[in-house]
Amino acid sequence: MAKRITIDPITRIEGHLRIDVEVDNNAVNNAWASCTMWRGIETILRGRDPRDAWMFTQRFCGVCTTVHAMASVRAVEDALNLEVPLNAQYIRNLILIAHALHDHIVHFYQLSALDWVDILQIPKADPEKTAKLAESLSPWTRNSREEFTAAQNKVKAVAASGQLGIFMNGYWGHPAMRLSPEVNLLAFTHYVQALEYQRKALQVVGMLGSKTPHIQNLTVGGVANAIDLDSPSALGMDRLEAIHVLLNDVVRFVNEVYFIDVCAVAAMYPEWFKIGSGVRNYLAVPDLPLDTKASAYDLPGGYITNGNLGGVHAFKTASDKEFRESVSEDVTHAYYRGDKPLHPWVGETDPAFTGWDGEQKYSWVKAPRFQGQPMQVGPLAQVLIGYAQGHPLTRKYADLALSKVSAVAGVHATPDMLHSTLGRHAARAIRAAMLAELAQKHWQLLVDNIAKGDFTVHNQPVFNGEVEGVGTHEAPRGTLSHWVVVKDAKIKNYQAVVPSTWNASPRDRSGAHGPYEAALLRTPLARPEEPLEVLRTVHSFDPCMACACHAFDPSGRQIAKVKVL
């Protein structure tokens, strides 16, 4: 008899991800992903000045602020056919890279490592043995016995208090947890250190963007940073040097800690390279433009269908014609009126809530489709698309990751294994290593360009008649696109198709599952009442959909976190 499990964290006031799975013989045989709130924030933008839109859009989400600001200015620039000065491209690229590095580090350590790492095993670890193991894996200088002992003592103190504090919610001792006490301690120690290094990455965003969490330095047509090599208040050599120091620290952490840990943990759960694949259509847009017209990029984009890497299609630009013309949103299973898929420029948002019904409508998320197909987006899509195109930087780090996994696991790891839950984690680490290298490159490009005497940061936008544009960004969670129609210098329509909409998409009119749903099918569950395996796969996508509204609920009632029916 199949059991239904609903994971619905109800302490959240508004809007969050809910997962329903049907379990038979300890495996998932059906799945539904839904979002519990309608936002409709885009409607706020109608009638406003397109030059101000980015300030509003960066409030869509409290975590991904920067990415929505960037996609918005790019959308308006695309509509106006406006070039962006080189300095502005490099400054934006550095902000995007630093933000992504912060995001990827936090995602692995703070938000998903504890799906794999068992905190309660840590007191049993031998810090000396942990240090020896760590030394065999990485040159990281903070892999000392002292660091491991200090981290272990933190866990011991929390455990001794009888209250698990921050760890009270984990599935500790779950049969799907399998790391040795030493590997658990190693990963947890890096969890602590990761907080320091993600902060350094955010400091870079703040130094270039003048503030976090909401950057202030964007304009349609460039950036507002004043460049003056000798002034301490402008962007000069002092600040650039300070940024360089911070970036170098983050780069070392990515290469010597994050990348290594992902490979090591993955190698110890090799069966998870066979679980969680789902939708094998992948989509990514090119990013990190290298010229004012945005005709060359450091990150490639394109699409793959049915997992066929040999048949990869490349996008030449971030607003490639094929991309512009191929996106639509289907509301067959979403709480909106409408009977046919619509392109975002003519997108409608007409809410009609009918309650959760897995056969009919069950989510506030629309179903975005590319050429009518569901697409998986995110670092895995980007890495596979780059790999398939023979992109040298992607190949360099993907091959390095696969060889490290092979060495630790004693198996031959191939790119095909990346279509999986662990593949998503590995791809995120691969992408982080690529971005780390590009951080140094773009810093140098900026410094060299300024040294040539080019201080230009902005081109003036000019509005005429009715124009439409798309602004894309290959964000930490994948392809983000903002679609704008501007008429007489006012916004006529605005739609954001965000990465988590692609991945958390409900079924469409043909019944095709969205990526989360498809990835959960056939997942084995050791203990259905503790669906750790479901969380592993969902977390591997790095979902982000609930940040829009935040009202504190002071009642402190116990939550029905997992319901088994």
Place this chain on the structure above:
Amino acid sequence: MKNVLIGGIGNILLGDDGVGPYIARLLTAFFEFDEGVEIADLGTPALDLIDQISGRDAIILIDSIKVDCAPGSVLLYRKPDIMRHRPEVRMDPHSPALVETLLSVEMFAVAPRDVLLIGIAGTSYNSGCSLSAAVAASVPQAIAAIQAELDRLGVTYCRRERPIESGIWWTVPKPAPLPSSA
């Protein structure tokens, strides 16, 4: 000198949820504070709140709350009130996470000694950039609660002779000046 963060939390695009950032910006416009005081519009933070509050002596957070009270009611919560929550299973790992944040800074021994959450009961969270009348009317009371907490902490501040630009760019019309009693 005490290191104090006064942080407004919430989404300015969703009606009453924007009251925290709104008040944070009004404070900057109308008051001058001790050097150790930072006023911040924090938006809707998740775990990056850890960085914001680590190592502070005191934090005062202003947020909208969902509570069975008249809209615009101003309620004060200390650490134990907030900690009655258990952290939830994270489906979406970017959950706003006040409880997790406080537990984390405690584990790392960088927790602020004084924590005050000033909650304002909201009524409308629909998309839109303005506050409901009830919540807008409660703003002076919330500011008085912040002043009382600063007095208790021994932190000095004074009203500016002439308010500076509030930086509340998202509402039209601009907010009315505070009544002189605030």
